[in-house]
Amino acid sequence: MSIIEASVAGAGALGHDRDGLRRCVVVGTGGTIGTRGSDPLDRNEYMYGGTSVDTTSTLDNLPDFPGRPELEAIAITDKPSHDLDAGDQLGLARVVEQLRARRDVDAVVVQHGTNTVEETAFTLDLLLPHGKPVVLVGSMRPSGVVGTDADSNLIDAIRLAMSPAAANRGVLVSLGGRVFAARDVTKIDSRSLAGFGAPVLGPIGLVEPDGEVFLSGAAPPDVAMLGRIGDATELPRVDIVVSHCTADGTLIEAACAAGARGVVCAGTGAGFPTARQVAALRAAAANGVLVCRSSRIASAYVTPPSRTSTDPDPDFLWSAHLNAYQARIALSIALAAGSTADARRTAQELFARF
Numbered sequence: 001m002s003i004i005e006a007s008v009a010g011a012g013a014l015g016h017d018r019d020g021l022r023r024c025v026v027v028g029t030g031g032t033i034g035t036r037g038s039d040p041l042d043r044n045e046y047m048y049g050g051t052s053v054d055t056t057s058t059l060d061n062l063p064d065f066p067g068r069p070e071l072e073a074i075a076i077t078d079k080p081s082h083d084l085d086a087g088d089q090l091g092l093a094r095v096v097e098q099l100r101a102r103r104d105v106d107a108v109v110v111q112h113g114t115n116t117v118e119e120t121a122f123t124l125d126l127l128l129p130h131g132k133p134v135v136l137v138g139s140m141r142p143s144g145v146v147g148t149d150a151d152s153n154l155i156d157a158i159r160l161a162m163s164p165a166a167a168n169r170g171v172l173v174s175l176g177g178r179v180f181a182a183r184d185v186t187k188i189d190s191r192s193l194a195g196f197g198a199p200v201l202g203p204i205g206l207v208e209p210d211g212e213v214f215l216s217g218a219a220p221p222d223v224a225m226l227g228r229i230g231d232a233t234e235l236p237r238v239d240i241v242v243s244h245c246t247a248d249g250t251l252i253e254a255a256c257a258a259g260a261r262g263v264v265c266a267g268t269g270a271g272f273p274t275a276r277q278v279a280a281l282r283a284a285a286a287n288g289v290l291v292c293r294s295s296r297i298a299s300a301y302v303t304p305p306s307r308t309s310t311d312p313d314p315d316f317l318w319s320a321h322l323n324a325y326q327a328r329i330a331l332s333i334a335l336a337a338g339s340t341a342d343a344r345r346t347a348q349e350l351f352a353r354f
């Protein structure tokens with residue numbers, strides 16, 4: 001596990017003496033929202049590590065706002081989000097659970113890079129039981145630059161997390177005044193301040209500029225897989241292989257040679273690998289690797305095999321509404337929770353329910 005530190009900054013250090021008020025803990029993992037631009041006019045030049053803004057000073061610099069709860073900061077990693085690994089995500093899940101178990105904590109906000117926030121959000125959604133709100137937040141621009149969204153997004157996320165409507169809703173993601181369910185959200189733009197979208201079902205809510213929170217839609221299932229993976233600090237390797245014209249089995253064989261216990265094929269359309277990929281996937285499945293058909297397109301429904309001539313293989317799992325990135329996470333967690341035979345059942349159940 002590569003959690004580097006778990007240092008709690010006392011709320012008193014934040015200068016707010018608000019006995020009796022509610023408390024939100026902000027957990028820093030890194031990402032642009034955890035950095036400060038070196039030039040106010042340069043939105044791209046910012047650094048991690050030594051020059052980044054730690055979560056405590058981010059909160060110290062946050063202006064007061066109506067409804068501001070007591071805030072507490074914990075820094076656990078300081079990485080661009082594409083460098084987070086499963087150990088980081090499992091460690092984060094356990095830190096969030098410890099915080100939610102505290103009687104004086106009402107909600108947890110996680111600062112996270114936007115590149116993979118959808119992956120960590122879905123991981124936490126599978127791992128954590130429903131209960132006190134958990135909100136992930138990122139920003140498209142570092143703090144301290146002209147037009148930054150770092151402070152406004154953080155304030156929105158805190159307001160969302162402190163809203164009673166956010167409890168028992170699974171993990172939520174907040175960016176640009178919009179609220180997304182973990183299972184729906186994806187990064188859709190690498191430049192726009194509205195960088196997140198939910199291509200299939202849309203956002204489930206709004207945080208208005210005056211702090212009003214509106215949420216709609218149903219909560220996702222409460223599967224709480226953390227309780228089933230014991231004290232695992234890593235997750236079994238599951239690789240994604242994309243399909244396209246001319247794709248053959250080389251990458252599938254390489255994944256298996258690297259020790260993958262599962263392979264997700266991001267197939268074309270409703271989940272179709274090429275014939276040469278199917279042959280390699282069959283060979284993988286024959287060797288005990290769990291194979292899942294998913295799709296490379298943003299909105300797909302990959303259905304169970306009907307044993308018609310066009311279906312790749314009745315032994316392959318199918319990701320239903322989940323995209324390939326989500327299927328990889330669900331399969332990996334299912335493999336961590338039990339034997340390969342159990343994982344086959346658990347993963348297919350997770351695919352069906354989300």
Ligand SMILES: NC(=O)C[C@H](N)C(=O)O
Pocket residue numbers: 030031032033079080081082112113114115116138139140141
């Ligand atoms: N806007 C961002 O947060 C991107 C960032 N580099 C990341 O860690 O994902």
